[in-house]
Amino acid sequence: MQHIVIIGNGIAGITAARNIRKLSDDSITVISGETDYFFSRTALMYIYMGHMEYRHTKPYEDWFWEKNRIELKRAWVSSVDFDFKKVIFSKGGDLAYDKLILATGSQSNKFGWPGQSLNGVQGLYSYQDLELMEKNTRNISRAVIVGGGLIGIEMAEMLHSRNIPVTYLIREKCFWGGILPVEEAKLIDRHILEHHIDLRVEVELKEIIDDGNGRVKAIKTKNGDTIECQFVGLTVGVHPNVDLVKDSPVESDRGILVNEYLQTNYPDVYAIGDCAQMRNHLPHRRAIEAVWYVGRMMGETVAGTITGTQTKYQPGIWFNSAKFFDIEYQTYGTVPNQLRDNENHFYWECEDKKKCIKIVFNKETNIVSGINLFGIRNRHEVWSKWLGEGKTLDYVVKNLETANFDPEFFKRYESDIQAQYNQQFPDKPISIRKKGFLEKLLT
Amino acid sequence: MKAIRFTGLILFLFSLSLFLASFFMGSYTLTHEIFSSIVKPEHQEMLRNSYEFDRPYASGITFVNHLKKGIDEINVTARAEQRWGDIIYDDYVSTLTRASATGAVTENELLFFMLIYVVGTMGALMFILPQAKLAGPPGIRHNHIFHNALNNRGWLGMLSGTLLVVFYILLYFFPAYITNWIIIVNPVQKLLNPSASSGQWFLYGFLYTFAVIVMGFRMLVKYRHSRYQVFRTISVMFFQLAFAFVIPELLVRLNQPYFDFKNMWPLDYDFFDAWHINMLTQSGGLGIFMFAWGITLFVIGVPVFVYFFGKRWYCSWVCGCGGLAETAGDPFRQLSDKSTEAWQIERLLIHGVLVFGVIMTILVLYNFFGEDFYFAVNKWTVLAFPAIIGAGLFFFHRKKFPYMKGGKVRNVIVGIVGFFTLGAAFSEVSVFAKYMPVDGNNFNFSSGNIRTMYGFMIGSMFSGVIGTGFYPFMGNRVWCRFGCPLAAYLGLVQRFKSKFRITTNGGQCISCGNCSTYCEMGIDVRAYAQRGQNIIRSSCVGCGVCSAVCPRGVLNLENQNEYGRFNQPISLGNVNKII
């Protein structure tokens, strides 16, 4: 029986622990300094907004760990002695392991702005960040958020729920411009404005100004504007947390480097989740993918290897989802923000300007490589199959109905989409879906 | 807009205060005329000496207490001397109080009705409707629910829960005290059926419908982006208003039996009572049709509809209890307990009630067709019985719950025992004697007594006092989840033979917990969703709120091929997964 030590009780570390337990009788210890129990980081915003309390974000009841003989230890690890195979705690003491899994997650980026360490300036990643934000945003009259990404818009929504006016600075031309094509990004921009967020695109932060007591009182932008505020949210991305392997025999680049078995260069040491960087990533994936699902899948995979079944990390098609205020977003496959030479796209936007889909396909073969959906839900399973089988644009548009995952009675847009397709691509027309009896009655 | 909301709130609070204040209004004078027109001749002699005539009482409470005392004294003596024939079962207290009431309320029924219900509705709607503009674009608006004193068991929640419980206890057991409230809804009773005058059940039906409609509008505004929610809410509002409230009253007006066409056995537990069967079968063609309809509904309607649509067709589209839960109860849905233990308790209780209901009905029917049976058992033996079963269950299952150190399961057993002990104690109090039939140290079991006990324990205490009164403490589906025998029956069909399921969308779940938090039935939806498993639970009422609140579009209520309904837990994404 080996002792497996996992640093990090996020989705990656916890999935690894649960799967190792299913596959073996090894003794398992999960260490984290953040919280006693695994909670869903993705739900932090809902705690602040009062949709849930912390206890609701714990995916397993507290008895689960003891019942499954997964030892939980609340402590910060200050370093790892890789040669003697033990982790050393910041408060003293150590713990020996046979195999070590690093699942230390990410840390918020800070780009060395003057004043970035003032009180009232923070990122949002950990539970402690949330507590801090609760304190920092009490009785304030304006907040500034810097960085047009997923956490930035969540922070905007959080502050908005407390009626705190928000100025939102984005370096790019539109929201999440590094990922989203411009049509979709514009759609979200409009929605952000609809929620009375003071959105300012192509504006960069220059410095944060001290009020004399070590607290922020305003910020300056590179355009020379000064915006008074008592809170600054820095949400300019995250980077892998590699603190524990810096200056150690375990190799790292931006993340902790791992092979396709999620092994580091050092025997018996593995890295998974946000903190890991693939040495050779698959063509349709990236080397570092800081999303929930990757943490889960890596956790599932590493459990195999550790318990004796060498298992390659082989993620299927890329998928992701998010919600921007009220607009849900799902994506399957790859939809780049700028089309590549051999690519074309088909874009449909609903009259209400709140729903759209974008399908990217190969100009020559018509084979579809990915879809973005806003305000419409689609089935993961169907898209996984279509993209795997290399379906063409006409096939996909014709069969869109099969992929629809919207609740019953919701308005359906397949016929509109198909009609537009026929207009745009008259050489390969498809038949248009007929509305059902009930549907006609209701619309 | 904000001003409209504020005014609306003020108006509503005014109406609510007036409603509460009207409880204390008026004076009561019993006259000889009233007495002789209401009390049966054989009781007049006995009662006349206990009452003071022509004395005005300023307090309704004292008046009712005096009336009650008179009757109680007679009954106690009669029991002690075993003169069973002399016991008074008639509800003279209510009828006498109603007839003796004078003062502002009695003289201005309509005015009070307007000030309380019309102004109250206006106020509520002024408060609710502007949210469509004020709360921002359509979408899930659950902001601050857990910061709110009403929604998260704060002082407002405790206060409203207590008021509800008190209201239910008065309504069920002491309606004479709420005579003024009953009088105030009389204008509506007259409108629907001029020859009747309002009673306690009319008041209840009216308030119920009022709550469903007004809070239904709130639901429509809140979920205006989800057509599933909109249609469903309109449906429950319609069924409550038409089927549960208006049609039965009109039937009575037309000299037909009072009948709610959407209610059914075993929820409608008096369906097979002798008086009910007789009433229906002796009321001509329509009555016989009603009787046949009521039976068809649960024999054929339930399995067929549940097979195609799941139990939601009833529980969250048609049913009155469900209708109240989905409208007035919506602000409390997040308070349901999601723990595994709560689920275990739920199964124990709800199936227990189903068994109790079925046995009770069989006995009642046995009595209807054949002879009555009768046996008496020592009270303490009866009380020990559930205690022994409970303790035995716990003993044999203790290995199953190693994590329940002194947990809720044990508490429940203590609870059951406590309930029966309380029952015994209650049975000593004369008011409850008619619900808990005891004779000395014995419980007398006859089908009639068991039926009365069911009515008291399940019909009144569980479905009413706890079922609705506990909304602000335990969520809006306490009754539907832990007690309703019809829900248990629908659930069994849904679990084993139905096309309905909630589908999980591949690997998109981020385990955020919104779905579980807002599931009123306390289903830990996330536990399934994060494993990529379909949700097939007998308790799911198909409210669709889990699907609506999921920020990642993971859940969908579907009626599809039965094949593959119980899918393997597979969250998509990982090609090389070994479990």
Ligand SMILES: Cc1cc2nc3c(=O)[nH]c(=O)nc-3n(C[C@H](O)[C@H](O)[C@H](O)COP(=O)(O)OP(=O)(O)OC[C@H]3O[C@@H](n4cnc5c(N)ncnc54)[C@H](O)[C@@H]3O)c2cc1C
């Ligand atoms: C606000 C927010 C919203 C998000 N929303 C989404 C979303 O919608 N969809 C999505 O796909 N992804 C989302 N993400 C990203 C997602 O949460 C992460 O990708 C995921 O949580 C990473 O999981 P992990 O297990 O790799 O690391 P983590 O969850 O970061 O867990 C690492 C744990 O290790 C602990 N730790 C680190 N170092 C030490 C040490 N030295 N000693 C002790 N403990 C240590 C940390 O404290 C932490 O508890 C979101 C992230 C945030 C912050």
Ligand code: SF4
């Ligand atoms: S599982 Fe979903 S649909 Fe079923 S009762 Fe719970 S919230 Fe409603």
Ligand code: SF4
């Ligand atoms: S199913 Fe949706 S709401 Fe439920 S935990 Fe998963 S992402 Fe959250």
